[in-house]
Amino acid sequence: MARDDLAFAFILVGSVAFSALLRQFPAQLRPDAAAIVGAAAVVSACGPQCLHLAVALALAVFALNFAPPQYRERISFAIAFGHLAFVRLLPSPPGGPTNAAMLMLTLRLGAADATSTVELIRYACCYHGLFTGPYYSYAEWQAAMRAPQPLPTRRALWQALLAAVSALAFWRAVAMALPYRLVAASATEGDGLGWVGGVLSRNLPLRLVYFYLSSFQFRWRFYACWLVMELSGLFLGVAHPANVEIRVCELAMSPSALISGWNTSVQSWLKERVYRRLPKATPRSARMLATFAVSAFWHGVHPGYYLMFAGLFVMVGVEQLVRTAWPPHLFDKRDLLSGLLSPCCHLWTMGCFSFY
Secondary structure, rough: HHHHHHHHHHHHHHHHHHHHHHOOOOOOOOOHHHHHHHHHHHHHHHHEEEEEHHHHHHHHHHHHHOOOHHHHHHHHHHHHHHHHHHOOOOOOOOOEEEEEEEHHHHHHHHHHOOOOOHHHHHHHHHHOOOOOOOOHHHOHHHHHHHOOOOOOOOHHHHHHHHHHHHHHHHHHHHHHHHHHHHHHHHHOOHHHHHHHHHHHHHHHHHHHHHHHHHHHHHHHHHHHHHHHHHHHHHHHHHOOOOOOOOOHHHHHHHHHHHHHOOOHHHHHHHHHHHHHHOOOOHHHHHHHHHHHHHHHHHHHOOOHHHHHHHHHHHHHHHHHHHHHHHOOHHHHHOOHHHHHHHEEEEEEHHHHHHHH
16 A cells, blocks of 8 residues: 555544544643644644645735735635645645645635634644545534534444445445556557457447446545545534535436535535625626636646536536426426436436546
């Protein structure tokens, strides 16, 4: 197992364990304890690259204390994403845990919700979701620290644990069954070890199955991670610990449905901080394009991200055109035509997402 994988595994398991332990802390100590553990995790997982996160936090503190109140939110947003751009454009940009922490920290700092420097540092450094999500607002963090949700029943916790372990086992089973190395060898060596790739290249149905399963196991890798963090959130007392709706994603019959169930906390942040903050006269299509552009930039600077989110923009646009042109009952009623249309829509949706 690679070093980064070990780091993420330790972070996931450690988050659940410490969330359960934090329940026993007095309310006045919970914010500081959560921040100390988060900062220690960053130093341990990121090493010297943790300085990137320290600079981002220092810039946010500066904005909180010196930016005019009426412009503080915009300035904090610009500083957070500007620093992210600077780090991404370095000759050797950070990856692995450092990049993951940068993503979540940018959302926390860009929201500019904290009321004081101490509270901003506590909120920014809180260990829960710092590397993996979900994102939660300052108000949600404050409630979880000082007035957490009641601890779920033992049965509910066991169900959450079983869901996380099952997703992890399911992902690993599918991932290990796929012949990645042999397919990769076919691309570089031609014959020999690349015989699997040769079979796939001559068999279209088999290639489509491999194409879908590759994306399938990729999605389940995220499901497993988010379900573990949901368990951590239940222990911690977060009001909305879930970050994915697996059934919605895997049974989606439209791009907008799949998007709505995927990484829901970040979707909410983008909707609140980008989509709704644009001028009221901005057309819906322009709002959607701007939101996808910010999401692409937040994910990274590689061209593939922009290709993917441009594709999502086109897919959602096509969906809206179809819904406008076709009779509404085709999407609402359970008649024969709707029954034939539903699997076609599902296959088109999943096929496009698998490609991206």
